Amino acid sequence: MSDEAMPAVVPDISHSQKNSISNDTGDSSESIDQPPLKKSASNVPIKLNIRYKTQIFSVQCDLYDTLKDLKEKLDKLTDIDPKVQKLVNKSITSVKRDDATTTLKDLNLSDGQTLLLIGATRSEVSSASDLKSGAAGNKGSMEDYASAAHKKEPLCKQTKHEKVIKIGKPENAQMGIMNRNDPLPPSIDGLLMSMLSQTAKKARLTFKLELDELWINTAETTKKIGMTHIRNIIDEPIESNEGYSIVGFQTGTTENSIIWIYWCPSQYVRSIRREIISDY
Known part of the structure; x- marks a missing residue:
């Protein structure tokens, strides 16, 4: 067969190659297979010392944790319902705060700071409730x-x-x-x-x-x-x-x-x- 009779060969361009070409040329008609961008998160770890009666708990937190986050951690350590927890320092006790939106940074808390925790455990609340019912x-x-x-x-x-x-x-x-x-x-x-x-x-x-x-x-x-x-x-x-x-x-x-x-x-x-x- 003569050279004129031979069919033209069209190179096969894979999907990944298309994406590469599209990216190089600025053509956005083809989607690029990349993982979604993650929302940036704070990374300012701090340690707080929580004094409860005669005990002191060391709690690892992030500066951008909310009061709600901190109270949930304390709930696991002390069995005190977050709803009855009172954390005491000048910033926290001076005004009423929204636990879900107020961060530790908002309260000017810093690494190594000590806070006082006040509140009755669930068993203590239950006992008091029984007495009240009686x-x-x-x-x-x-x-x-x-x-x-x-x-x-x-x-x-x-x-x-x-x-x-x-x-x-x-x-x-x-x-x-x-x-x-x-x-x-x-x-x-x-x-x-x-x-x-x-x-x-x-x-x-x-x-x-x-x-x-x-x-x-x-x-x-x-x-x-x-x-x-x-x-x-x-x-x-x-x-x-x-x-x-x-x-x-x-x-x-x-x-x-x-x-x-x-x-x-x-x-x-x-x-x-x-x-x-x-x-x-």
Whole structure:
């Protein structure tokens, strides 16, 4: 057969070669088989020390982890439901945060920092719930008492409170400010304020977070109350002295189980509630 009769040979270009050619020439008509780009992720590992009662847990985190991420890790270590966990440092306790969106970076946390964890384990919560259920029929419950108190005369007009208030504000009491909500002082271990207890003695509140306890100190005694034992808090401004409040800590199911303090600076009442019962 002559050369003119031979058919032309068309080279076979594979799919991968087509992609190569298309890529070189800038022709995007053919798709290029490449793995999808991964979303960039932070890689700023930090270690936090979490103090819970007498234990210290070392937790590996990323600076861009959220509070929700951190609390889920702590749940596995402590069996404390994230919903009842309170992590304490100045950044976290100063304002209410959205756990799902607030990162550790947002809170200015750094490698090696120590945070205090407050909260009852699931077994402790279950035990407390059983006790509460057993007392559910008690007519002197906290809710009933608080409701009745508001229907009656103000606390400061009730005889037992009026007697204490008439003694007057302690001379070195911290200035009270009405219509303001201030965070607790930076030294959260002690709220340095002078007030009167229900025994009409000068008293001071001290938050022992590492023990999960509230201490009410007088010159003679120190009453220690487990924060998980405080069921509710009653507070009411003192008439004609709204910069100060009466505050009651309910530890049982009757009115007699309320521990009262007087002349508490009103600007701290909301922060006290938040520290003890996470009530915003």
